[in-house]
Amino acid sequence: xxxVGLHLxxxxxxxxxxxxxxxxxxxxxxxxxIWYKQESxxxxxxxxxxxxxxxxxxGQRVTVLLNKTVKHLSLQIAATQPGDSAVYFCAxxxxxxxxxxxxxxxxxxxxx
Amino acid sequence: GAGVSQTPSNKVTEKxxxxxxxxxxISGHTALYWYRQSxxxxxxxxxxxxxxxxxxxxxxxxxxxxxxxxxxSVSTLKIQRTERGDSAVYLCAxxxxxxxxxxxxxxxxxxxxx
Numbered sequence: 001x002x003x004v005g006l007h008l009x010x011x012x013x014x015x016x017x018x019x020x021x022x023x024x025x026x027x028x029x030x031x032x033x034i035w036y037k038q039e040s041x042x043x044x045x046x047x048x049x050x051x052x053x054x055x056x057x058x059g060q061r062v063t064v065l066l067n068k069t070v071k072h073l074s075l076q077i078a079a080t081q082p083g084d085s086a087v088y089f090c091a092x093x094x095x096x097x098x099x100x101x102x103x104x105x106x107x108x109x110x111x112x
Numbered sequence: 113g114a115g116v117s118q119t120p121s122n123k124v125t126e127k128x129x130x131x132x133x134x135x136x137x138i139s140g141h142t143a144l145y146w147y148r149q150s151x152x153x154x155x156x157x158x159x160x161x162x163x164x165x166x167x168x169x170x171x172x173x174x175x176x177x178x179x180x181x182x183x184x185s186v187s188t189l190k191i192q193r194t195e196r197g198d199s200a201v202y203l204c205a206x207x208x209x210x211x212x213x214x215x216x217x218x219x220x221x222x223x224x225x226x
Binding site for chain 1: 116143145146147152153154155156157160162167168203205210213214215216217218219220
């Protein structure tokens with residue numbers, strides 16, 4: 001069925017290091033992907049998106065990579081800061097639908 | 113500007129009771145979504161409104177769940193005969209319109225059914 005999953009449920013990195021969060025998706029008809037950050041007690045916060053006709057997109061300290069051949073998505077965060085500690089979700093939009101399909105999430109912890 | 117707001121932030125109710133959860137989307141956003149998030153899981157889609165009409169309600173789990181958006185702005189999610197399994201955080205999101213996939217989420221309503 002439709003699913004978006006993550007390789008690692010938890011990730012710890014040292015402050016200042018780069019982090020990479022991975023996501024696998026199963027629906028080849030998905031044409032849009034978003035990464036969200038969710039802090040405790042808050043709703044998901046939009047970080048960056050990418051359309052299926054792209055393989056890379058950069059934002060401020062974040063880069064999303066899309067590999068459609070293996071249905072893999074990654075979020076790279078450069079020079080991590082304590083405020084980056086949160087749960088990160090990838091989500092996909094299947095072509096023709098409007099809803100987001102989320103994965104389980106990865107908890108990112110930044111160690112001082 | 114103001115983001116998506118949801119009320120109440122917390123709701124505790126007894127099994128079998130009726131509850132209403134409210135969402136106030138970002139001004140000018142015509143698309144509105146409801147999701148449900150269980151502990152440790154990603155949000156799960158419930159229903160999507162474009163304007164006043166429900167364009168996709170395929171995620172509603174059963175007929176105890178119903179949502180309305182009578183004037184195309186504020187939406188109310190209604191749950192009848194609540195069950196303990198309904199306990200979750202209910203999230204609302206809005207986007208500019210049907211061609212915009214960028215959804216902005218509210219803080220959620222934490223529903224606890226005792």
